[in-house]
Amino acid sequence: MNKTYKNFILLFIIVIITLLYFLNKYNNIIHQNQIDILVSNKVEIVQNELTNQKNQALSLAILFSKNQNIINNLEQNRAKELKDELLKLINNIKTYTNQNSIQVQIHTKDLKVFVRSWEDKDSGLNLESFRKGLVKVKETKEPYVSNELGKRFNIKAISPIFNNNDEYIGTIEVIMDYSDLKNRLKYLGIEIIPLLEKKYLDIAQSYKESLTLGDFVVIQQQYDKKLYDFLFTHKEYLSNEKFYYENKNRIITQIPLGNIDEQSVGVMVICFDKNEQNFNYLPKYEYLGEINIKSNLKNIEEKEKREIIIK
Template structure:
């Protein structure tokens, strides 16, 4: 009799133990599942926040590039009114034109506190007349490969755009008139250095990637670093950054527009030329730690909506020059 009671007690204990084991097992699995779901939700929220921050910085980068375009156009409009330049055109005095450019460029650089500025003068039939960086190099026909100059010849309208010539950079073009007669045009050339410096000050790296196929036109860029199908036209970082880019850049990555690797966030957006044709990509990347400062980045990087440079430099144009200004 006692034997049956003991067996019954042991059986009950075993059933109870199994029930508790099953309960705690299911509870443990439930906790793990909830933990995984919470982790995935938090991870997805983090990635979404990271993408938004990258998109925000790309937007700010485009605003800074637009600011540089406005600056280049303002300088072009101002120099087109320089009476000494007009005199040099009318007397066919290239030496006077070159000396005037050197003097004016020096003053503009000092006033605006910019490091790099180049000017090219064109004849009225779109040939290179005077280049601020090389007095001896002139006479080549620019209308055959320079879309901006060809457009100016047609419209006689000031314009600014990112344009591919022998280099890819910001170019502002403006017609020059003397006594209401078109006598030539000038071109202000600004690289992306100022944009790179402003972003670099905020611990953001910047790069311009040009499609390698365009090297046939951009002859001066053939010696630049190439990664995958792209040429690094401008960048704000030393060689170790190039190594970081080498590991991340591919056609699929830049088309996707976002990447994350080793605690660094990368963003890319298409870059278009004066004809709205894609010539490459604008790229930025920064440490994930900067995510906490994204709002500060927006406040500190955003340029003035009405830059002082534009207001100060833009001159009154002659009646013959009162055309719409084209910004692309």
């Protein structure tokens, strides 16, 4: 084998290795771009679902504020009758919709607790000092919704209540936790855990006995234990230093959960399988009637004709 031939073989090998190197690098870039797009899409889904939940809460708050029984009972200081009306409305919503985490609170015009649908204590408690959303609605006389911090951290939609003379007499607040949101996202292949920063426990006293996760506390009683255990052993994934983290086939990212000052007081950790390909977001249709099939076969070569009669 002469020297020229050897040089040609060596050059050929170098060219092939170089091509393979750049091809692999190109494929990695394409793959990374696909993952970036996937994560962005999943985050957008979560944000849209969260916005949808806020809009539902706000719609209910506005609707309830126009209820004449609520208006009359608040104006006439009839707490028992008002609570009975709230419980009836909430029961109807739970019966005919998939909203199961609704609670309602009524405040007087000076922002004191008047009626709560879930408990009878704290009547007369002044909320003005730590409920900025209530103060905002009192001042603007306009409905408002946010992820707001109080004794609990959840979605709070607040609407002013006016009597028949258009006088401001108080506010109504529709409260939703993240359980319904969690169930909807799970159907889409996304797991979430909403977390609150520990430093806010002096306000959010309901979570003082809750599970901790790094510098956060878990604010949902129902949560994915496998995801919690995974995050407990990988607390670095709770950091927002990177847009997302990969662990085998699992993607972990997060979105901030802010309060009325647009300051983040918690995060919603998002987890999904990066290889999952399904169509769970499509609606399911089910027909429960009877289906009869009649076939007319003229001969073996004729195409089968079927008539479906749905009764």
